[in-house]
Amino acid sequence: MQAYLTLVRREMGAYLLSMTGYIIVAAVTFLLGLSFVVLMVKLQQDSTPIPLTEIFYNTQFFWLILLLATPVMTMRLFAHEKFSGTFETLMTAPVSELEVVLAKFSAALIFYTLAWVPLLACLLVVRHFTNDPSAFDVGVMGSTFLGIILVGAMFVSIGLCSSALTKSQVAAAMISLLSGGFIFCVGFLADRVAAQTGWKNQFLASLAFFDQMHDFVRGIIDTRAVVLYLSLTLFFLFVTLRIVESRRWK
């Protein structure tokens, strides 16, 4: 436990004490700002009963941020350590592979969550100027952030896994970007087949990430989606653990 906490602190430090961390946060904030502009324009046009978070989600910036930011956040985690050789000092300390993988994952997820905080500020600003308390419903806000964190955990674990595969940060980022893109495509496909029947289609329909996320931003927490994201995250973490351990069987 002590090793885990020490490693989480170190990884958080690596994000927050380096330029890269702030550049990533700045980029995410910029994209959130753009989505805020689009959101304001939409609000100007006509009054609408749908929650703010849903309008935000409909601007489509959500997926762009997810697809672009998570590979950049996670590419460093293992690839840089392997490249600079610090992986050797790390793994010859009395720590287990599981602690290392979990610590890196936790730190990346915390940092990812931090990067989303500006969204909260955007929504508070809207609430302040609309003078409508119902625009900012705590329940809807909670489920939105739960969705953001759950989908994010899946993308972060994919990024972590890619980073463990290679010494090159660029390669790691490309692998996780491609994997993310693949998941994105599966989401599109799932949208198309949702109405049809048959086990293959049903299986595919269960991977309808867009619909599931849409539920979260409307304040609906669907346990099927929660289980799906959690199990995919665990799966990728398990694969990462195996990759890190593979050094010991080679």
Place this chain on the structure above:
Amino acid sequence: MSDGMMIEVTNLTKRYAGRTAVSNISFTVGRGEIVGLLGPNGAGKSTTMRILACYLPATSGTVRIGGLDIFRHSEEVRRRIGYMPENNPLYFDMRVREYLKFRARLKGLGHRQSRGRVDVVLEQCSLTDVSHRIIGQLSKGYRQRVGLADALVHEPELIILDEPTIGLDPNQIRAVRQLIKGLANTHTVLISTHILPEAEMTCNRMMILYQGTILAADTPENLQHFMSSKSQVLAEIAAPIDELKACWAEMPEVERYDVSACEGEYFRCALTPQNGLDLRPVIFALARERGWRLRELTRNRHSLEDIYVQLTRPPEEEEA
């Protein structure tokens, strides 16, 4: 616990895809010893050390450290080892004290304990002045000391240093050697190097590794003794050259001789003795008896350099 061997390596082999890096080596290192692992680049030093530090698995063979098998008790063994890898990788974005504190905590030291130990190793490695500087901005000598401090911070029983003085200037090398020597008695140290004088100066025992096998393992003195049977005697004598040559040819103790002109009337005689005899008293007596003027008389002690070159020379070069 104080008796028994610190390191016991039995029939250790490590094969990478298609290449054998370490081939069936066995050795032991007792507690409190400083042992040097010597060999040219690519001899298998780093591989051996990485296996001992539990970073790489062995293909076959067993390694026990402090009586514990490194494969089965990996974490416990790692707790007892302070390892500094080749090229000394560090987190360049951290400050010296912060890094050492992080490493101490990672190695399981408590809050207060780690603060105390960090202060001790900062002092021990003369890093107190730079403890608040960022590692990436330090000179190579300081970085090397940070690596050493990291290896020492949790008071390990065994310290493994892979080429600790590589790339340092002579003053820094001396400082690092002093530090390593200071660790004797309280710690067992295994260092690797391809620089001979280093091993000669710091180690109680050396192992010469070449192409994955141990060629020789002994104290520096014994290795020298082993070679001294072929040591030459050099004498600079002022005397007629013919007389000198005739004299050496007659002497039964001299196996081979070579006389060459020196400046003035002096000649330089290089004499190889039969079975390791010391020729110097004989030559001195001879010079006095015949009234030669003797200017210099030295015995070529074979340095470890020669042993090393001789043992590790590829066969084709020997024929040339």
